[in-house]
Amino acid sequence: MGHLHNRNIIIGVTGGIAAYKIAELIRLLRGDGAAVRVIMSRGAQAFVTPLTLQSLSGHPVHTELLDETAEMGMGHIELARWADAFLVAPATADAVARLAAGRADDLLTTAALATPAPLFVAPAMNQQMWNNAATSANIQTLTNRGVNIIGPDAGEQACGDVGAGRLTEPADIRAEISAHFPNRALEGKRVVITAGPTREPLDPVRYLSNHSSGKMGFALAQAAAEAGAETILIAGPVMLDTPDGVTRVNIETAGQMHEACMEQIHESTDLFVGSAAVADYRAEFNAPQKIKKVGDTLNLSLIRNPDIITEVAKSTHRPSLVVGFAAETEHLMEHAEAKRVAKGLDVVVANDVSRADIGFNSDTNMVTWLDNAGHEVIPLTTKQNLARLLIARCSKRLSSTSDSDDKIPAKMEGDR
Secondary structure, three states, rough: OOOOOOOEEEEEOOOOOOHHHHHHEEEEEEOOOOOEEEEEEOOHHHHOOHHHHHHHHHOOOOOOOOOOOOOHHHHHHHHHHOEOOOOEEEOOHHHHHHHHHHHOOOHHHHHHHHHOOEEEEEEEEHHHHHHHHHHHHHHOOOOOOOOOOOEEEEOOOOOOEEEEEEEEOOHHHHHHHHHHHOOOOOOOOOEEEOOHHHHHHHEOOEEEEEOOOOOHEEEHHHHHHHHHOOOEEEEEEOOOOOOOOOOEOOOOOHHHHHHHHHHHHHOOOEEEEEEOOOOOOOEEOOOOOOOOOOOOOOOOOEEEOHHHHHHHOOOOOOEEEEEEEEEEEEHHHHHHHHHHHHHHHOOOEEEOOOOOOOOOOOOOOEEEEEEEEEEEEEEEHHOOOOOOHHHHHHHHHHHHHHHHOOOEEEEOOOOO
Protein backbone atom coordinates (compact mmCIF):
# COMPACT_ATOMS: atom_id res chain seq x y z
CA MET A 1 0.00 0.00 0.00
CA GLY A 2 2.96 2.35 0.27
CA HIS A 3 3.56 5.06 2.85
CA LEU A 4 0.12 6.62 2.34
CA HIS A 5 -2.12 3.77 3.43
CA ASN A 6 -4.77 5.12 5.83
CA ARG A 7 -3.36 8.66 5.61
CA ASN A 8 -5.78 11.60 5.44
CA ILE A 9 -4.80 14.13 2.79
CA ILE A 10 -6.41 17.48 2.03
CA ILE A 11 -5.81 18.99 -1.40
CA GLY A 12 -6.43 22.72 -1.67
CA VAL A 13 -6.98 23.55 -5.34
CA THR A 14 -6.52 27.16 -6.52
CA GLY A 15 -7.36 28.84 -9.79
CA GLY A 16 -4.77 27.77 -12.34
CA ILE A 17 -5.03 25.88 -15.62
CA ALA A 18 -3.07 23.02 -14.03
CA ALA A 19 -6.07 22.31 -11.79
CA TYR A 20 -7.10 19.62 -14.27
CA LYS A 21 -4.12 17.52 -13.17
CA ILE A 22 -5.55 17.19 -9.67
CA ALA A 23 -8.00 14.59 -10.93
CA GLU A 24 -5.08 12.26 -11.72
CA LEU A 25 -3.38 13.09 -8.41
CA ILE A 26 -6.49 12.11 -6.45
CA ARG A 27 -6.64 8.81 -8.31
CA LEU A 28 -3.00 8.06 -7.48
CA LEU A 29 -3.32 8.96 -3.80
CA ARG A 30 -6.44 6.87 -3.35
CA GLY A 31 -4.69 4.02 -5.15
CA ASP A 32 -2.05 4.14 -2.41
CA GLY A 33 -4.76 3.78 0.22
CA ALA A 34 -5.05 7.44 1.25
CA ALA A 35 -8.31 9.20 2.06
CA VAL A 36 -8.59 12.47 0.12
CA ARG A 37 -10.75 15.53 0.69
CA VAL A 38 -10.70 18.56 -1.57
CA ILE A 39 -11.01 22.28 -0.89
CA MET A 40 -11.53 24.45 -3.97
CA SER A 41 -11.14 28.20 -4.29
CA ARG A 42 -13.62 30.10 -6.40
CA GLY A 43 -11.01 30.43 -9.14
CA ALA A 44 -10.37 26.70 -9.18
CA GLN A 45 -14.04 26.02 -9.86
CA ALA A 46 -13.71 27.91 -13.15
CA PHE A 47 -11.24 25.28 -14.39
CA VAL A 48 -12.55 22.04 -12.86
CA THR A 49 -16.02 21.36 -11.49
CA PRO A 50 -16.43 20.31 -7.87
CA LEU A 51 -18.51 17.36 -9.07
CA THR A 52 -15.51 15.94 -10.93
CA LEU A 53 -13.26 15.99 -7.87
CA GLN A 54 -16.08 14.78 -5.64
CA SER A 55 -16.55 11.76 -7.88
CA LEU A 56 -12.86 10.92 -7.73
CA SER A 57 -12.31 11.57 -4.01
CA GLY A 58 -15.55 10.00 -2.83
CA HIS A 59 -16.29 13.01 -0.60
CA PRO A 60 -18.15 16.30 -1.14
CA VAL A 61 -15.84 19.12 -2.18
CA HIS A 62 -15.50 21.93 0.34
CA THR A 63 -15.79 25.47 -1.01
CA GLU A 64 -17.19 27.74 1.71
CA LEU A 65 -15.55 28.97 4.91
CA LEU A 66 -18.78 28.97 6.95
CA ASP A 67 -20.42 25.54 6.76
CA GLU A 68 -23.88 25.30 8.34
CA THR A 69 -23.80 21.49 8.11
CA ALA A 70 -20.53 21.12 10.03
CA GLU A 71 -20.38 20.33 13.72
CA MET A 72 -20.66 23.64 15.60
CA GLY A 73 -20.37 25.39 12.24
CA MET A 74 -16.56 25.07 12.39
CA GLY A 75 -15.96 23.10 9.21
CA HIS A 76 -12.51 24.55 8.62
CA ILE A 77 -11.28 23.45 12.05
CA GLU A 78 -12.72 19.96 11.59
CA LEU A 79 -10.96 19.65 8.25
CA ALA A 80 -7.70 21.01 9.61
CA ARG A 81 -7.69 18.46 12.44
CA TRP A 82 -8.59 15.59 10.13
CA ALA A 83 -5.57 15.96 7.87
CA ASP A 84 -2.29 14.06 8.07
CA ALA A 85 -0.99 16.17 5.18
CA PHE A 86 -2.26 19.38 3.57
CA LEU A 87 -1.33 20.00 -0.07
CA VAL A 88 -2.00 23.19 -2.02
CA ALA A 89 -1.87 22.33 -5.74
CA PRO A 90 -1.76 24.01 -8.08
CA ALA A 91 -0.61 26.94 -5.95
CA THR A 92 -0.89 30.10 -8.00
CA ALA A 93 1.31 33.15 -7.38
CA ASP A 94 -1.62 34.69 -5.53
CA ALA A 95 -2.09 31.59 -3.36
CA VAL A 96 1.62 31.51 -2.52
CA ALA A 97 1.50 35.19 -1.55
CA ARG A 98 -1.57 34.72 0.62
CA LEU A 99 -0.12 31.70 2.38
CA ALA A 100 3.13 33.57 3.02
CA ALA A 101 1.19 36.52 4.44
CA GLY A 102 -0.84 34.25 6.72
CA ARG A 103 -4.15 35.27 5.20
CA ALA A 104 -7.28 33.49 6.40
CA ASP A 105 -10.13 35.00 4.39
CA ASP A 106 -11.40 31.88 2.64
CA LEU A 107 -11.72 28.21 3.50
CA LEU A 108 -8.48 27.12 1.83
CA THR A 109 -6.16 29.61 3.53
CA THR A 110 -7.97 29.34 6.86
CA ALA A 111 -7.69 25.55 6.93
CA ALA A 112 -4.03 25.74 5.87
CA LEU A 113 -3.35 28.13 8.74
CA ALA A 114 -5.27 26.01 11.25
CA THR A 115 -3.90 22.57 10.43
CA PRO A 116 -1.20 20.92 12.56
CA ALA A 117 -0.39 18.66 9.60
CA PRO A 118 2.69 19.21 7.41
CA LEU A 119 1.93 21.67 4.60
CA PHE A 120 3.00 20.99 1.01
CA VAL A 121 2.82 23.65 -1.71
CA ALA A 122 3.14 22.80 -5.41
CA PRO A 123 3.47 26.10 -7.32
CA ALA A 124 2.18 26.52 -10.86
CA MET A 125 2.30 29.84 -12.70
CA ASN A 126 3.75 31.75 -15.64
CA GLN A 127 7.53 31.59 -15.74
CA GLN A 128 7.87 35.36 -15.35
CA MET A 129 5.66 35.30 -12.26
CA TRP A 130 7.70 32.43 -10.82
CA ASN A 131 10.95 34.34 -11.37
CA ASN A 132 9.59 37.59 -9.92
CA ALA A 133 11.41 38.70 -6.78
CA ALA A 134 8.14 38.90 -4.85
CA THR A 135 7.34 35.26 -5.54
CA SER A 136 10.89 34.22 -4.65
CA ALA A 137 10.59 36.06 -1.33
CA ASN A 138 7.24 34.42 -0.60
CA ILE A 139 8.62 30.95 -1.38
CA GLN A 140 11.57 31.61 0.90
CA THR A 141 9.22 32.72 3.67
CA LEU A 142 7.23 29.50 3.39
CA THR A 143 10.38 27.39 3.26
CA ASN A 144 11.73 29.07 6.39
CA ARG A 145 8.51 28.11 8.16
CA GLY A 146 8.99 24.46 7.31
CA VAL A 147 6.55 24.34 4.39
CA ASN A 148 7.52 21.69 1.83
CA ILE A 149 7.79 23.22 -1.64
CA ILE A 150 7.27 20.74 -4.49
CA GLY A 151 8.64 21.93 -7.83
CA PRO A 152 7.80 23.62 -10.03
CA ASP A 153 8.93 21.87 -13.20
CA ALA A 154 10.21 23.64 -16.30
CA GLY A 155 8.92 23.38 -19.86
CA GLU A 156 6.31 24.73 -22.24
CA GLN A 157 3.44 26.51 -20.53
CA ALA A 158 -0.20 27.01 -21.45
CA CYS A 159 0.45 30.68 -22.23
CA GLY A 160 3.12 29.73 -24.77
CA ASP A 161 6.11 30.67 -22.62
CA VAL A 162 8.88 28.22 -21.86
CA GLY A 163 10.53 28.05 -18.43
CA ALA A 164 10.06 27.13 -14.81
CA GLY A 165 6.53 27.27 -13.46
CA ARG A 166 4.80 24.09 -14.61
CA LEU A 167 3.02 22.07 -11.95
CA THR A 168 5.06 19.06 -10.91
CA GLU A 169 3.58 15.90 -12.38
CA PRO A 170 1.01 14.13 -10.15
CA ALA A 171 3.15 11.00 -9.76
CA ASP A 172 6.06 13.10 -8.51
CA ILE A 173 3.84 15.04 -6.11
CA ARG A 174 2.58 11.75 -4.72
CA ALA A 175 6.17 10.57 -4.26
CA GLU A 176 7.14 13.73 -2.37
CA ILE A 177 4.21 13.42 0.04
CA SER A 178 4.74 9.68 0.43
CA ALA A 179 8.41 10.16 1.32
CA HIS A 180 7.41 12.42 4.20
CA PHE A 181 5.74 9.58 6.13
CA PRO A 182 7.73 6.83 7.84
CA ASN A 183 7.18 3.49 6.18
CA ARG A 184 9.32 1.26 8.41
CA ALA A 185 11.34 0.45 5.30
CA LEU A 186 14.45 -0.01 7.43
CA GLU A 187 12.85 -2.41 9.91
CA GLY A 188 15.52 -4.86 11.05
CA LYS A 189 18.36 -2.76 9.58
CA ARG A 190 21.27 -1.25 11.47
CA VAL A 191 22.34 2.28 10.56
CA VAL A 192 25.37 4.25 11.75
CA ILE A 193 25.38 8.02 11.16
CA THR A 194 28.01 10.63 11.99
CA ALA A 195 27.05 14.25 12.57
CA GLY A 196 28.42 17.64 13.54
CA PRO A 197 31.97 18.99 13.70
CA THR A 198 35.07 17.71 15.44
CA ARG A 199 37.37 19.79 17.62
CA GLU A 200 41.13 19.38 17.36
CA PRO A 201 42.87 20.87 20.44
CA LEU A 202 45.81 23.24 20.14
CA ASP A 203 46.17 23.84 23.87
CA PRO A 204 43.84 23.61 26.91
CA VAL A 205 41.66 26.52 25.69
CA ARG A 206 41.90 26.59 21.88
CA TYR A 207 41.00 24.18 19.09
CA LEU A 208 40.55 23.86 15.33
CA SER A 209 36.98 23.24 14.15
CA ASN A 210 34.35 24.28 11.58
CA HIS A 211 30.83 25.71 11.36
CA SER A 212 28.90 22.44 11.15
CA SER A 213 25.72 22.55 13.24
CA GLY A 214 24.93 18.83 13.06
CA LYS A 215 21.35 19.57 11.94
CA MET A 216 21.52 17.47 8.77
CA GLY A 217 23.00 14.45 10.52
CA PHE A 218 20.52 14.61 13.39
CA ALA A 219 17.65 14.88 10.89
CA LEU A 220 18.99 11.81 9.09
CA ALA A 221 19.16 9.89 12.36
CA GLN A 222 15.58 10.83 13.16
CA ALA A 223 14.42 9.74 9.69
CA ALA A 224 16.28 6.43 9.97
CA ALA A 225 14.73 5.72 13.37
CA GLU A 226 11.28 6.63 12.04
CA ALA A 227 11.85 4.11 9.25
CA GLY A 228 12.42 1.39 11.85
CA ALA A 229 16.22 1.12 11.86
CA GLU A 230 18.42 0.49 14.85
CA THR A 231 20.15 3.86 14.64
CA ILE A 232 23.50 4.81 16.15
CA LEU A 233 24.41 8.51 15.96
CA ILE A 234 28.08 9.40 16.49
CA ALA A 235 27.94 13.11 17.23
CA GLY A 236 30.51 15.83 17.57
CA PRO A 237 30.02 18.74 20.00
CA VAL A 238 26.62 20.26 19.11
CA MET A 239 23.68 21.68 21.07
CA LEU A 240 20.98 19.38 19.70
CA ASP A 241 18.60 16.96 21.39
CA THR A 242 18.94 13.27 20.62
CA PRO A 243 16.09 12.10 18.35
CA ASP A 244 13.68 9.56 19.80
CA GLY A 245 14.77 5.96 19.31
CA VAL A 246 18.39 6.88 18.54
CA THR A 247 21.49 5.70 20.43
CA ARG A 248 23.94 8.60 20.69
CA VAL A 249 27.72 8.37 21.06
CA ASN A 250 29.37 11.71 21.87
CA ILE A 251 32.89 12.48 20.67
CA GLU A 252 35.13 15.55 20.43
CA THR A 253 38.04 14.84 18.10
CA ALA A 254 38.40 13.20 14.72
CA GLY A 255 40.45 10.49 16.37
CA GLN A 256 37.62 9.73 18.78
CA MET A 257 35.11 9.67 15.92
CA HIS A 258 37.35 7.30 13.98
CA GLU A 259 37.58 4.96 16.96
CA ALA A 260 33.80 5.08 17.54
CA CYS A 261 33.03 4.39 13.89
CA MET A 262 35.37 1.41 13.74
CA GLU A 263 33.72 0.01 16.89
CA GLN A 264 30.22 0.43 15.47
CA ILE A 265 30.92 -0.94 11.99
CA HIS A 266 30.53 -4.69 12.06
CA GLU A 267 28.90 -7.45 10.04
CA SER A 268 25.36 -6.48 11.06
CA THR A 269 25.67 -2.84 9.92
CA ASP A 270 23.65 -2.19 6.77
CA LEU A 271 24.08 1.55 6.18
CA PHE A 272 26.73 4.09 7.09
CA VAL A 273 25.97 7.77 6.67
CA GLY A 274 29.07 9.89 7.20
CA SER A 275 27.47 13.32 7.44
CA ALA A 276 29.93 14.74 9.99
CA ALA A 277 32.27 17.55 9.01
CA VAL A 278 35.44 15.86 10.22
CA ALA A 279 38.57 17.98 10.54
CA ASP A 280 41.11 16.93 7.93
CA TYR A 281 44.08 17.97 10.10
CA ARG A 282 45.03 18.20 13.76
CA ALA A 283 47.92 19.85 15.56
CA GLU A 284 51.06 17.71 15.62
CA PHE A 285 51.62 18.81 19.21
CA ASN A 286 48.88 19.71 21.71
CA ALA A 287 50.45 22.24 24.05
CA PRO A 288 49.99 21.27 27.72
CA GLN A 289 49.57 24.93 28.71
CA LYS A 290 47.90 27.90 27.02
CA ILE A 291 50.00 29.18 24.12
CA LYS A 292 51.12 32.71 24.93
CA LYS A 293 51.03 35.56 22.45
CA VAL A 294 54.62 36.13 21.38
CA GLY A 295 55.53 38.01 18.20
CA ASP A 296 53.34 38.80 15.19
CA THR A 297 53.00 35.27 13.81
CA LEU A 298 52.35 31.79 15.12
CA ASN A 299 53.40 28.72 13.19
CA LEU A 300 51.43 25.52 13.69
CA SER A 301 52.47 22.11 12.46
CA LEU A 302 49.43 20.09 11.34
CA ILE A 303 49.16 16.40 10.49
CA ARG A 304 46.45 14.47 8.67
CA ASN A 305 43.58 12.87 10.54
CA PRO A 306 42.34 9.42 9.51
CA ASP A 307 39.95 9.46 6.53
CA ILE A 308 37.03 7.85 8.34
CA ILE A 309 34.67 7.28 5.44
CA THR A 310 37.39 5.79 3.24
CA GLU A 311 38.31 3.33 5.98
CA VAL A 312 34.66 2.42 6.50
CA ALA A 313 34.22 1.87 2.75
CA LYS A 314 37.26 -0.41 2.65
CA SER A 315 36.71 -2.20 5.95
CA THR A 316 36.24 -5.95 6.27
CA HIS A 317 32.71 -5.44 7.57
CA ARG A 318 31.81 -2.74 5.08
CA PRO A 319 28.10 -1.86 5.30
CA SER A 320 25.91 -2.69 2.33
CA LEU A 321 25.57 1.01 1.52
CA VAL A 322 28.07 3.82 2.13
CA VAL A 323 27.04 7.44 1.49
CA GLY A 324 29.17 10.55 1.82
CA PHE A 325 28.39 14.27 1.79
CA ALA A 326 30.56 16.62 -0.25
CA ALA A 327 30.37 20.15 1.13
CA GLU A 328 31.98 22.36 -1.47
CA THR A 329 32.36 26.08 -2.22
CA GLU A 330 33.27 25.70 -5.90
CA HIS A 331 33.19 23.11 -8.72
CA LEU A 332 30.55 21.19 -6.80
CA MET A 333 29.88 18.35 -9.21
CA GLU A 334 33.48 17.73 -10.21
CA HIS A 335 34.72 17.58 -6.63
CA ALA A 336 31.79 15.45 -5.46
CA GLU A 337 32.22 12.85 -8.19
CA ALA A 338 35.97 12.74 -7.60
CA LYS A 339 35.31 12.08 -3.91
CA ARG A 340 32.85 9.30 -4.70
CA VAL A 341 35.32 7.48 -6.92
CA ALA A 342 38.46 8.06 -4.84
CA LYS A 343 36.90 7.01 -1.55
CA GLY A 344 34.97 4.04 -2.95
CA LEU A 345 31.53 5.35 -1.95
CA ASP A 346 28.21 4.18 -3.33
CA VAL A 347 26.62 7.61 -3.12
CA VAL A 348 27.72 11.18 -2.56
CA VAL A 349 25.28 13.90 -1.54
CA ALA A 350 26.75 17.20 -2.70
CA ASN A 351 25.83 20.61 -1.36
CA ASP A 352 27.13 24.13 -1.92
CA VAL A 353 28.02 25.48 1.53
CA SER A 354 28.98 28.88 0.11
CA ARG A 355 25.25 29.70 -0.03
CA ALA A 356 23.86 31.09 3.23
CA ASP A 357 20.43 29.50 2.72
CA ILE A 358 21.78 25.95 2.34
CA GLY A 359 25.16 26.08 4.05
CA PHE A 360 26.32 25.59 7.62
CA ASN A 361 23.75 26.24 10.37
CA SER A 362 20.84 26.73 7.95
CA ASP A 363 17.51 24.95 8.44
CA THR A 364 17.13 24.26 4.70
CA ASN A 365 19.22 22.48 2.12
CA MET A 366 19.39 21.71 -1.58
CA VAL A 367 21.61 18.83 -2.66
CA THR A 368 22.59 16.67 -5.59
CA TRP A 369 22.50 12.88 -5.28
CA LEU A 370 25.38 11.25 -7.20
CA ASP A 371 25.85 7.55 -7.76
CA ASN A 372 27.20 5.33 -10.54
CA ALA A 373 23.98 5.84 -12.52
CA GLY A 374 24.31 9.64 -12.70
CA HIS A 375 23.07 12.53 -10.62
CA GLU A 376 19.81 14.16 -9.59
CA VAL A 377 19.13 17.51 -7.91
CA ILE A 378 16.84 17.45 -4.86
CA PRO A 379 15.25 20.93 -4.69
CA LEU A 380 15.41 23.29 -1.74
CA THR A 381 13.52 21.97 1.28
CA THR A 382 13.85 21.69 5.04
CA LYS A 383 16.60 19.46 6.38
CA GLN A 384 13.97 17.29 8.06
CA ASN A 385 12.17 16.67 4.79
CA LEU A 386 15.44 16.20 2.90
CA ALA A 387 16.52 13.62 5.47
CA ARG A 388 13.33 11.61 4.88
CA LEU A 389 13.86 11.77 1.13
CA LEU A 390 17.49 10.60 1.45
CA ILE A 391 16.65 7.79 3.86
CA ALA A 392 13.85 6.66 1.52
CA ARG A 393 16.38 6.51 -1.34
CA CYS A 394 18.83 4.57 0.81
CA SER A 395 16.18 2.08 1.90
CA LYS A 396 15.15 1.55 -1.71
CA ARG A 397 18.75 0.90 -2.67
CA LEU A 398 19.22 -1.51 0.23
CA SER A 399 16.05 -3.31 -0.78
CA SER A 400 17.19 -3.73 -4.36
CA THR A 401 20.56 -4.96 -3.14
CA SER A 402 18.91 -7.52 -0.88
CA ASP A 403 16.70 -8.73 -3.71
CA SER A 404 19.71 -9.32 -5.94
CA ASP A 405 21.86 -10.80 -3.15
CA ASP A 406 24.56 -8.32 -4.11
CA LYS A 407 26.06 -6.38 -1.25
CA ILE A 408 26.23 -2.67 -2.10
CA PRO A 409 28.08 -0.57 0.49
CA ALA A 410 26.55 2.70 1.59
CA LYS A 411 27.80 5.70 3.56
CA MET A 412 27.34 9.47 3.89
CA GLU A 413 29.91 11.95 5.04
CA GLY A 414 29.62 15.67 5.50
CA ASP A 415 26.84 16.83 7.84
CA ARG A 416 26.64 20.57 7.45
